[in-house]
Amino acid sequence: xxxKKMKFVIGSLVIIVAVIVLAIQGMKEDTTMSYSxxxxxxxxxxxxxxxxxxxxxxxxxxxxxxxNNLDLDFVITEGNSELSIHYIGKDPIPDTFNNDMDAExxxxxxxxxxxxxxAERIQAxxxxxxxxxxxxxxx
Amino acid sequence: xSYFAYxxxxxxxxxxxxxxxxxxxxxxxxxxEAEELADKKQRVYGNIADLEFDFAMGRLSEEDFxxxxxxxxxxxxxxxxxxxxxxxxxxxxxIKNDLEHLGKKKKKKKSKKRTAVFCTECGTENxxxxxxxxxxxxxxx
Amino acid sequence: xxxxxxxxxxxxxxxxxxxxxxxxxxxxxxxxxxxEAARRGAYAAFAVTTLAVLALEYLLVTSDFSIEYVASNxxxxxxxxxxxxxxxxxxxxxxxxxxxxxxxxxxIVAYQHRHxxxxxxxxxxxxxxxxxxxxxILSVFISNPFQTLYQDFGNxxxxxxxxxxxxxxxxxxxxxxxxxxxxxFIGYVGSVVPFAFAIAALITGKLxxxxxxxxxxWALTTWGFLAVGIILGGKWAYVELGWGGYWAWxxxxxxxxxxxxxxxxxxxxxxxxxxxxxxxxxxxxxxxSTYLLAIFGTFLTRSGIVSSVHAFxxxxxxxxxxxxLSMGIIFSLSLLIYRRKDLKPDEEMESLVSRESGFLFNNxxxxxxxxxxxxxxxxxxxxxxxxxxxxxxxxPWFNNIMIPIGLALLLLTGAGPLLAWRHxxxxxxxxxxxxxxxxxxxxxxILFAFGIRDGWALGSFAISFFVMWTIxxxxxxxxxxxxxxxxxxxxxxxxxxxxxxxRRYGGYLIHAAMVVMFVGFTGNAFNTETxxxxxxxxxFQLGPxxxxxxxxxxxxxxxxxxxxxxxxxxxxxxxxxxxxxxKRFYFASEQPxxxxxxxxxxxxxxYAVLSGMNNDGTKVIVQVYRNPFVSMVWIGAFIMGxxxxxxxxxxxxxxxxGGE
Numbered sequence: 030x031x032x033k034k035m036k037f038v039i040g041s042l043v044i045i046v047a048v049i050v051l052a053i054q055g056m057k058e059d060t061t062m063s064y065s066x067x068x069x070x071x072x073x074x075x076x077x078x079x080x081x082x083x084x085x086x087x088x089x090x091x092x093x094x095x096x097n098n099l100d101l102d103f104v105i106t107e108g109n110s111e112l113s114i115h116y117i118g119k120d121p122i123p124d125t126f127n128n129d130m131d132a133e134x135x136x137x138x139x140x141x142x143x144x145x146x147x148a149e150r151i152q153a154x155x156x157x158x159x160x161x162x163x164x165x166x167x168x
Numbered sequence: 169x170s171y172f173a174y175x176x177x178x179x180x181x182x183x184x185x186x187x188x189x190x191x192x193x194x195x196x197x198x199x200x201e202a203e204e205l206a207d208k209k210q211r212v213y214g215n216i217a218d219l220e221f222d223f224a225m226g227r228l229s230e231e232d233f234x235x236x237x238x239x240x241x242x243x244x245x246x247x248x249x250x251x252x253x254x255x256x257x258x259x260x261x262x263i264k265n266d267l268e269h270l271g272k273k274k275k276k277k278k279s280k281k282r283t284a285v286f287c288t289e290c291g292t293e294n295x296x297x298x299x300x301x302x303x304x305x306x307x308x309x
Numbered sequence: 310x311x312x313x314x315x316x317x318x319x320x321x322x323x324x325x326x327x328x329x330x331x332x333x334x335x336x337x338x339x340x341x342x343x344x345e346a347a348r349r350g351a352y353a354a355f356a357v358t359t360l361a362v363l364a365l366e367y368l369l370v371t372s373d374f375s376i377e378y379v380a381s382n383x384x385x386x387x388x389x390x391x392x393x394x395x396x397x398x399x400x401x402x403x404x405x406x407x408x409x410x411x412x413x414x415x416x417i418v419a420y421q422h423r424h425x426x427x428x429x430x431x432x433x434x435x436x437x438x439x440x441x442x443x444x445x446i447l448s449v450f451i452s453n454p455f456q457t458l459y460q461d462f463g464n465x466x467x468x469x470x471x472x473x474x475x476x477x478x479x480x481x482x483x484x485x486x487x488x489x490x491x492x493x494f495i496g497y498v499g500s501v502v503p504f505a506f507a508i509a510a511l512i513t514g515k516l517x518x519x520x521x522x523x524x525x526x527w528a529l530t531t532w533g534f535l536a537v538g539i540i541l542g543g544k545w546a547y548v549e550l551g552w553g554g555y556w557a558w559x560x561x562x563x564x565x566x567x568x569x570x571x572x573x574x575x576x577x578x579x580x581x582x583x584x585x586x587x588x589x590x591x592x593x594x595x596x597x598s599t600y601l602l603a604i605f606g607t608f609l610t611r612s613g614i615v616s617s618v619h620a621f622x623x624x625x626x627x628x629x630x631x632x633x634l635s636m637g638i639i640f641s642l643s644l645l646i647y648r649r650k651d652l653k654p655d656e657e658m659e660s661l662v663s664r665e666s667g668f669l670f671n672n673x674x675x676x677x678x679x680x681x682x683x684x685x686x687x688x689x690x691x692x693x694x695x696x697x698x699x700x701x702x703x704x705p706w707f708n709n710i711m712i713p714i715g716l717a718l719l720l721l722t723g724a725g726p727l728l729a730w731r732h733x734x735x736x737x738x739x740x741x742x743x744x745x746x747x748x749x750x751x752x753x754x755i756l757f758a759f760g761i762r763d764g765w766a767l768g769s770f771a772i773s774f775f776v777m778w779t780i781x782x783x784x785x786x787x788x789x790x791x792x793x794x795x796x797x798x799x800x801x802x803x804x805x806x807x808x809x810x811x812r813r814y815g816g817y818l819i820h821a822a823m824v825v826m827f828v829g830f831t832g833n834a835f836n837t838e839t840x841x842x843x844x845x846x847x848x849f850q851l852g853p854x855x856x857x858x859x860x861x862x863x864x865x866x867x868x869x870x871x872x873x874x875x876x877x878x879x880x881x882x883x884x885x886x887x888x889x890x891x892k893r894f895y896f897a898s899e900q901p902x903x904x905x906x907x908x909x910x911x912x913x914x915x916y917a918v919l920s921g922m923n924n925d926g927t928k929v930i931v932q933v934y935r936n937p938f939v940s941m942v943w944i945g946a947f948i949m950g951x952x953x954x955x956x957x958x959x960x961x962x963x964x965x966x967g968g969e
Contacts (some may be wrong), residue, residue: 036661041673042719048677048710052684055706062706065689065699084701096921119838119932170312176360177320180353184327187345191717194339195427202817207517218730221426227729230738235730 063137068107071140078140085112085146087137089153105134117151205251212244312377314364317357317707321408321445324354330436332580336431336512343425347434349418355416355788358409362396364455365405369395377458378402384476384897386867390487391477397490398481400611401454406491406605408444410498419503422523424545429520433511443633451626466480472669476897479869485545493538493565496808498604499531500568503575504600505731507593513643516651521579526957528596532576535569537839552836553934555942558707564606567679571599574593574675575937581665584730586655590645591672593652597641598679607658608678609686619889660732667725674718679708697903712765716772719827722820725784745782749775766834773831776889780821784814808961815956819949826945833936842921844928851933854915856877856888861929869893869902874919874929878908890919892933911944913937932958 055061068087071078077127087105094103114136136148219240223233335343358867369392371947373844374380380919382398383391397403417438420572422430448454480486504526510520520691542562543555556562575595581588608630659663666870684691685702692700727741749771756770789802807814841849841856848857859875873891891904916934 033658036671038664040670044670044673045677047713048681051710051713052681052706055709061703061709063701063703065701119840123510131746141946149861169310170316171487171672173313173316177317180324180328182321184324184346184349187342187349190345191340192341195341196339203515203519207519210518211583211586214886218584223787226737226740227727229734232729232732233732241678260874270632280592293498293522 068112069110071112071146072110079142082137083141083146084135084137085113086133089132089134102109105136113145114151115145115150116148116151118151202251206249209244209247209251212240212247216240216244310364310366311373311457316369316452317364317965318361318405318445318453318455319449320357321354321361321412321441322449324357325438325441325453326446327444327630328354331432332431334433334713339427342535344431344434345548347431347438348423349413350438351419351434354438355412358405358412360505362405362409364401366396368455369393371472374474375468376454376456377456378454380458380471380474380832382474382477382967386897387474387477389867391482394487395477397475397494399454400931401448401452401456403490403494404444404448404452404611407494407498408441408448410494411437411441411444411492411501413866414498414502417506426519428513428515429506429509432512433505435444436505437501437504443629447629449629451629455888473897476868476895479893479895479898479902480549480898482902483545483549485541486549488626489538489541489545492534492541496531496533496535497565497568499527499534499544500572500596500600500603502527503531503596505686507596508641508644509643509819510591513649514648514651517820518583522581522594525579528572528579529953530575530959531599531687531871532572535565535572535948536953537946537950539565539569542728542944546942547939548905551905553836553916553918553922553932553936554833555853555939558685558704560686561610564602564609567682568599568602568606568685570675570679570682570905571595571602574672574679574831575599577675578672578796581668585665587658587665588672589652589654590649594647597645601634601637602679603630604630604637609636612847626953638669662728662733662734662738662858664725664728666731667721669788670719671725676715676719678711678714681714682707685710688775705778715830716765717771719769719776719823720924722823723772723779726817726820727779741779745775748778763834769780769831773827776824777821777903781823803962807955808958811900811958811960812956815952815954815958816957817951820946822945822949824945825941829938829941829943829945832936832941835937836934838906838932838934840930840932842928842930843876847928849933851915853880854885854935855882856917856931856933858931859887868897872919872929874917874931876917876931888917890917891920892919911938911940911941914939931938 063082063084065084065086066074068085070081071085074081074133087107087110088107090111094101103114103116105112105114114137117138132153135152136146137150137152138146138148140146216237218232219228219237222228223230228236328347331343331350332347335347336339347452366377368379369383370389372379372383372385378401379395382395382402387395388767395402397406400670415434418437419430419434422433436953446559455844457468457472459466506520506524510516537811540707541566544555545799546562547555549554572595575592578588578595579592581593587659608627611626611630660666671935685707689699690700692698694885724742725747729737752774753767753771761767761770784803784807787806788799791797791806792799792802795805836854839848839849839851843849845858845860848855855878857877857879860876862875864872864873872894873889873892875887875889878888885943888906888908890906892902893902893904895902903918903920905916905918907917914934914936916936918932918934920930920932
């Protein structure tokens with residue numbers, strides 16, 4: 030390998046290493062990584078759950094939404110397991126979020142010691158509902 | 169309605185199958201080395217145009233400009249010469265074309281060697297691997 | 310009509326199989342008849358698919374609710390315009406659209422080359438027809454848009470006709486969403502043309518720049534459509550989703566970005582091949598990856614393998630895509646390996662400070678960006694495979710990597726064109742870079758004095774300034790030189806100059822557009838927001854702005870009912886505008902939808918969302934964002950479109966010698 034090639038190789042390596050460092054550094058910060066779990070899986074994690082940023086999916090419990098000023102509380106379920114959610118995020122909540130709705134919800138945030146889940150973000154799965162079950166109209 | 173659809177579909181099928189039954193002929197592949205040369209010519213011309221533009225925009229010194237331009241010009245000259253000699257022997261092309269298919273690999277290696285480096289000092293043709301000009305001894309880039 | 314559409318769509322399958330086989334046979338035997346048959350196959354595929362699309366459109370427009378697709382995506386009250394575009398509202402329909410675009414492109418390519426490129430064409434048609442076979446299998450057998458509606462009556466399933474349809478997803482009832490999918494699809498599908506020619510070149514061994522010249526316009530068009538499609542998606546997210554931003558590193562967004570990254574890399578690296586005969590394998594690899602990533606993007610959107618806000622849940626298409634993708638990867642990879650000896654470079658790199666070296670590093674950065682985005686997007690799948698835990702990496706991770714890469718690329722945008730091919734001496738380097746660099750440093754100082762402290766933002770503004778400077782200098786200098794030689798006036802000289810090399814100056818225009826967009830992206834560093842609960846007459850602050858709630862209006866029409874908050878917006882006690890965010894409830898789909906109101910200037914957007922009502926129903930909750938420079942993103946996108954069109958114009962030739 031001649032010295033010209035060497036220069037290119039070294040230059041490229043510097044860039045590649047820099048990007049890898051950025052990638053690994055990003056992975057360490059726990060705010061950027063979240064573990065996807067269902068409600069029952071969260072229950073099974075026990076005390077380990079407090080340290081993790083979680084992304085929990087479950088069904089919205091009908092009629093559980095309570096709004097108080099800017100606060101929002103609700104419950105998501107999966108089978109018999111339930112999880113109380115307290116919304117602490119800043120973004121407006123999704124449109125599908127409504128007490129009368131069947132909605133599958135994904136909340137991101139952290140589980141508190143008191144068993145309440147502090148959600149930074151709420152996503153409601155909506156678009157797929159159009160395609161999925163087709164039950165309402167009749168002849 | 170559905171008969172109509174089948175009718176349309178089937179008639180398209182018939183239409184696309186028809187050419188298979190016509191009197192047939194084969195085409196002859198274009199001569200590859202000619203294409204390669206035309207490619208090279210294009211490249212050298214593009215390089216010269218770019219070089220002149222870069223120089224006009226003040227991106228390289230006059231010295232560099234003259235040296236590089238000279239090497240491009242001699243390369244262009246050789247490519248054109250080759251192209252000319254091919255045009256004059258179109259019949260040879262046909263034969264070469266057939267030979268090409270027979271001894272493709274040999275030909276490839278030969279044409280590789282032919283791409284040479286030109287000395288920027290005296291214009292002598294040198295092998296690509298050469299580090300110094302064999303006539304005047306200037307370092308080749 | 311449904312039968313007609315279904316049967317014609319079905320014919321696409323045998324036609325495309327026939328096309329693929331005859332094309333392959335034509336390539337091997339070089340018989341004209343076979344090639345002609347394959348060509349006709351491409352035309353026929355286009356014809357039957359077009360008729361099928363028309364049939365589906367007829368069903369949509371006439372609201373035939375015995376068809377599942379029509380019933381789940383439209384309703385009677387839906388405006389005609391939205392009924393028409395409901396063709397790509399659901400996934401069966403969008404798949405049909407995809408298929409249709411493939412057949413359109415195949416027919417165009419077959420027609421364009423009906424008298425030329427006989428050696429390459431059989432394999433080109435073969436590759437395109439194979440893609441058609443795959444998509445016809447999907448839309449005929451797996452997700453057929455002509456599926457009739459069934460209902461469970463006791464124990465038996467029976468066909469039935471719904472009284473009214475579910476309606477179009479309210480989120481999709483927006484102009485940007487109407488054109489976003491087709492534009493993006495054209496971008497995705499367009500990548501098949503360069504891919505087909507690349508594969509044909511690999512098979513036939515005609516590896517010169519012939520295939521590159523032939524597909525130059527296709528590659529550029531595809532690239533432009535992808536770019537515009539991605540930005541339209543962002544625009545849609547911004548005005549429709551109501552969270553105040555346009556990009557969230559969502560898997561589906563990433564999926565569209567990936568082929569764009571590789572095709573941008575290709576548009577640059579191809580210049581090295583043209584000038585120096587280097588990077589031949591690399592260019593092939595980029596074209597191949599672009600196509601595979603486009604298929605992968607469709608796969609990601611349609612299979613729901615990584616959950617996303619777009620959430621087109623599992624649809625059974627996953628395995629089919631996985632098989633097709635792996636076949637594509639294996640096939641192209643083995644061809645590349647087979648031809649690796651013929652793809653050796655003709656020349657070598659000469660200097661670290663040269664144009665080609667700039668392109669090389671540009672490509673390295675694009676490659677790393679592609680890998681990073683792919684890695685981040687697939688991380689939930691990768692982590693589940695290795696640790697059993699599905700771990701999602703959020704936007705901060707992407708930003709952490711992509712901001713530095715993006716800025717480095719932006720810097721190259723300015724620096725690269727100033728470098729000469731082959732070698733640039735230190736002397737000329739000083740001459741070209743001195744003033745722009747000094748200018749940017751002064752610019753940073755000024756910004757710093759005005760109180761901007763964010764490091765990345767300062768860096769980004771400085772680089773933007775630098776790049777813009779160099780681009781303007783390129784145009785002005787070039788025009789002056791031409792003016793001197795030709796005696797034209799300055800503006801005519803600039804016009805003639807750019808028309809004589811549309812590719813170069815179109816490229817510069819696109820670079821300038823990127824700068825404008827980067828200024829818009831950088832605005833994100835200064836976003837502020839507030840949330841307030843207001844009743845009539847209440848007011849609140851955001852920065853220098855005061856918002857005063859006037860009234861809350863309830864309205865209703867056939868399609869939806871709505872609630873609107875009317876607010877007056879003051880800046881320094883001066884009334885600027887009224888701003889009225891709205892919340893709608895669509896009857897047919899039983900879905901609420903947020904209609905944001907945006908007061909937009911070049912400087913900043915004021916973005917208001919009505920997020921809901923408090924429990925007793927007397928007050929509403931409103932969220933207001935102040936987003937600086939967002940309009941720059943859209944303006945940049947517009948300039949980018951113009952630049953792309955300009956780059957596609959043929960070069961003007963002058964009869965008189967001695968122009969430049």
